[in-house]
Amino acid sequence: MKFDPRITPARPDLAAAHLKGKVEAARFVEGVVQSVITTTAPLRREPRHDALLETEALFGERVVVYEMSTEGWAWCQFESDGYVGYLPAAALARPGAAPTHRVSALRTFMFPVPDIKAPPMAALPFMSQVSVKREEGGFAVTGDGGFVFAKHLSLLARAETDFIATARKFLGVPYLWGGRSSSGLDCSGLVQLALQAAGIKCPRDSDLQAAIGKPVSFSGDMKILMRGDLMCWKGHIGFVTDGGRMLHANAFHMMVAEEPVQEAIERIRTSGSEVTAVRRLTVPAA
Secondary structure, X not given: OOOOOOOOOEOOOOEEHHHEOOEOOOOEEOOEEEEEOOOEEEEEOOOOOOOOEEEEEXXXXXXXXXXXXXXXXXXXXXXXXXXXXXXXXXXXXXXXXXXXXXXXXXXXXXXXXXXXXXXXXXEEEOOOEEOEEEEEOOEEEEOOOOXXXXXXXXXXXXXXXXXXXXHHOOOOOEEOOOOEEOOEEOHHHHHHHHHHHXXXXXXXXXXXXXXXXXXXXXXXXXXXXXXXXXXXXXXXXXXXXXXXXXXXXXOOOOXXXXXXXXXXXXHHHHOOOOOOEEEEOOOOOO
C-alpha cells in the first residue's frame, strides 16, 4: 500500500507508532503533542533553513512531534490537516490550556497589558488559536497572560457562514509559496484558511483539495459555475465568486486577486495548463 509522504509520518529510520505493520521503519515511536508559540512557524521538507517551505503553522496550533533533533528541528505532523515535515524546535512548547477562540481578524495584536498604547507582544494572524480565561476592558485575557482585542476573536467552534467573504479579507495579500498567513500565502493556503474558518475540513495542497466537494462537469460554459465552486488546474486552485469572477492567490499578480474567470482560464492556458476539475461545495450566502 502506498502512502502520501506529505501526510504520513514515516521515514525509513522512524515512523509513528500507529503505522506499525503498515509501513517499514527501523523504529516506531509515540508522538508528543506540542503547541506553536511563535506567530507563524515554517514547516520545511528537510531540516534546513534553506529547504523548501511546505506550509506554515500558526500561533496556538497543535502538532504531534515524533523527533526532536540536536540541530534544533522537530519532525512532526499537524493535527489540523495531517501535514508532515520539519518545524524549528524553538517555535514549539508544551501545550497549556486547550484553545477556546481563534483570531477572526486578518491580523491582531497581543499586548502585555490591556492598553493599546503598550508595545505589543506579538501580531497574531487569522486562524491563530488562543485560550481565553476572561474579558477585561474590551480585551480577552489569554491563558499565557496576553491581552487581545476581544472583537478580533471568535469561538473556536463557531463557523463562518460565507467562506468567499472570508477569502476576500486577503485581497492584496502578497503571494508566498507555502505561505498560510496574512503576511503571504499561496493558492491552496487561501482556500484552506477560508474553508477551515467555515468548519469545512480541507487538506493543504491543491491536488488534495481538488478531491473535496462534488464534481461539476465543466467544458467551458461559464453559466454552470456557481459562487463557491473551486476551479482547479494542475498545481493551482481558486474560488469562483460573483458575476463570473474568481478569487485566488497567484504568481501572475503576486498577490490575492479577483478577476474574470475567463481571463484567468485563457492566461493559464497560455502557460500550457487547462482546467482539470470544478468542485462544488455548499454554496455560501451572498
